[in-house]
Amino acid sequence: MSGSRSVPVVRCGTKPPAVWRRELAEVLISKARIARRVAHLAQEVQRDLGKQELVVVALLNGTVLFLADLIRHLSVPMRLDFIGVSSYGNGRSSGNLTFTKELRLDVKGRQVLLVDDILDTGRTLGEVRRRLLKLRPASLRICVFLSKPSRGQGRIEADYTGFQIPDQFVVGYGMDFAERYRNLPFVGVLKPKALPGSAVRA
Ligand code: PRP
Numbered sequence: 001m002s003g004s005r006s007v008p009v010v011r012c013g014t015k016p017p018a019v020w021r022r023e024l025a026e027v028l029i030s031k032a033r034i035a036r037r038v039a040h041l042a043q044e045v046q047r048d049l050g051k052q053e054l055v056v057v058a059l060l061n062g063t064v065l066f067l068a069d070l071i072r073h074l075s076v077p078m079r080l081d082f083i084g085v086s087s088y089g090n091g092r093s094s095g096n097l098t099f100t101k102e103l104r105l106d107v108k109g110r111q112v113l114l115v116d117d118i119l120d121t122g123r124t125l126g127e128v129r130r131r132l133l134k135l136r137p138a139s140l141r142i143c144v145f146l147s148k149p150s151r152g153q154g155r156i157e158a159d160y161t162g163f164q165i166p167d168q169f170v171v172g173y174g175m176d177f178a179e180r181y182r183n184l185p186f187v188g189v190l191k192p193k194a195l196p197g198s199a200v201r202a
Contacts, residue, residue: 005044005160005161007147007161007162007163007164008037008162008163008164009163009164010028010029010163010164010165010166011166012026012028013026013027013028013029013188013189014026014027014030015027016188020184020188022191023190023191023194024171024188024189024190024191025188025189025190025191025192026188026189027186027187027188028165028168028170028186028187028188028189029163029165029173029186029187030186031185031186034069034162034173034185034186034187035069037162037163038066038069038070038073038145038162039073041070041143041160041162042070042071042073042074043073044160045070045074045113045141045143045160046073046074046075046076048141048159049076049111049113049141050076051076051077052076052077052111053076053077053078053079053110053111054074054076054077054078054079054110054111054112054113055078055079055080055081055105055107055110055111055112055113055137056071056078056079056080056081056112056113056115057081057082057083057103057105057107057112057113057114057115057132058080058081058082058083058114058115058116059082059083059084059085059114059115059116059117059124059125059128060082060083060084060085060100060101061084061174061176061182062116062117062118062174062175062176062182063115063116063117063145063174064174064182065173065174065182066115066117066145066162066173066174067115070115070143079105081103081104081105082101082103083099083101083102083103083128084099084100084101084102085097085098085099085100085124085127085128086098086100087123087124097123097124097127103132103135106135107132107135107137108135108136108137109136109137109138110137110138111137111138111139111141112132112137112138112139112140112141113141113142113143114128114129114132114140114141114142114143115142115143115144116142116143116144116145117144117145117146117173117174117175118144118145118146118147118148118170118175119144119146119147119148119155119156119158119161120148120151121151121155122151122155122156125142125144125156125158126155126156129142129156141159141160142156142157142158142159142160143158143159143160143161144158144160144161144162145161145162145163145173145174146161146162146163146164146165146170146187147161147163147164147165148164148165148166148167149164150166150167151167165187168189169189169190170187170188170189170190171184171187171188171189171190172184172185172186172187172188173185173186173187175187177190177194
């Protein structure tokens with residue numbers, strides 16, 4: 001469905017604030033740009049889902065900032081639940097999926113909006129979607145803040161996407177490296193020296 005919607009493509013950013021300059025190469029998406037886009041995404045969701053009650057299922061941990069901003073803009077009646085799932089090890093590449101929290105709400109016959117921070121290889125959302133569909137929701141839509149289109153041929157598509165970004169290691173706005181940087185109000189690109197395989201580790 002995202003193919004029919006216009007998704008902003010981010011190619012390069014701006015200089016990071018001085019305090020982050022040692023660790024971040026650039027600010028890819030500013031706080032103000034995030035705020036505008038998230039409000040717009042919420043409008044798209046609201047238009048499609050009307051007034052029926054929604055079950056929002058968010059994936060822990062990276063989704064917390066995006067989720068909090070997104071649902072503040074939604075005025076549909078909703079219930080909220082979380083699934084804990086982790087794919088990244090203490091580094092860059094996806095490892096095996098580990099589920100740390102199961103869904104508690106019953107989604108059978110419900111409209112479900114599955115929310116995640118980033119669609120990278122698509123393995124996480126693909127597996128979660130497969131599990132949720134077994135619970136027979138009335139509908140299941142996927143909303144992601146970021147997508148890296150270059151990372152997956154034939155991977156799953158989100159119905160709502162905040163931004164398309166290049167294949168760079170991004171942190172901030174909920175996203176981490178070794179559990180750091182989640183609190184940054186913008187999306188930044190980590191300098192290569194901080195990534196696994198280099199002499200300096202986070
Ligand atoms: C990240 C991110 C997505 C997933 C994307 O989660 O939050 O859920 O990886 O990668 P994929 O498309 O290649 O599967 P992570 O496992 O790092 O856990 P976190 O949300 O706690 O940071």
